[in-house]
Amino acid sequence: MAKNRFQDGPGPSQRQLRVGELIRRTLSDVLARGDVHDPDLNRLSITVGEVRTSPDLKIATAYVLPLGGKGQDDVLGLLARNKGELRRVIGKKLSLKFSPDLRFQLDRTFDRLDETRAMFEQDAVRRDLDE
Template identity: 60%
Template sequence: MSAKRFNTSGPSQRQLRVGELIRRTLADILNRGEIHDTALSAMSITVGEVSVSADLKIATVYVMPLMGSVPIADAVAALARNKGELRHRISQELTLKHAPDLRFRADETFDRLDESRRLFSNPTVQRDVSAPDSPPHTTPDEDA
């Protein structure tokens, strides 16, 4: 019997669970100000999501400065400078066989949400969305 019986393209339950545990732990560490970096301590950072690789050895952390208080590049750079200490703290608090390598990226979900809102507020889109469904248009040749 095949080791992988189900053909799934998304992350496994374990990946989702470990990602969420890392997200919560990292948010708590940053909230408590346990990292001794003055630049990082001065920032309020939101940890939006953590996606973990299939082997649980790489964790991509999507972050955003709270209320745009600092440029996102500065926040990502500060976190990347301190990733060794953050990784050590995560390994202390979680019971994982290996502490994953942390990779920090800008969280763009809020930007995409704003763009979606802008598109839906467009009068042309609102007219199309509110229009009743009509039967598909047929040409005279198709009727014969």
């Protein structure tokens, strides 16, 4: 069974959490203002839900979702295409010693929330909760 590096061990350090949140805010601002020189990317409204960093802070994985959830594959492609420019902007604005390599994944949080709600609506689960 494969291990999930984000769930094993003591969890992310305070530094990882702080840097991840700084990157999330900066990336959100850059995407909202359209600071990237790609008109295709600037046309989209993208939510950055979370950024997780590796322990050495050299890799930052941003969990993103386009507004309305449409065009998810296009968003990942556009972000990957502009990864270098986004990395430079983040490094410049945050004054980090090393600008992390950016990776992008779809934010599945809302999907999991819907699944959890559906699970709580099942009769067997409701019966157990009422007891």
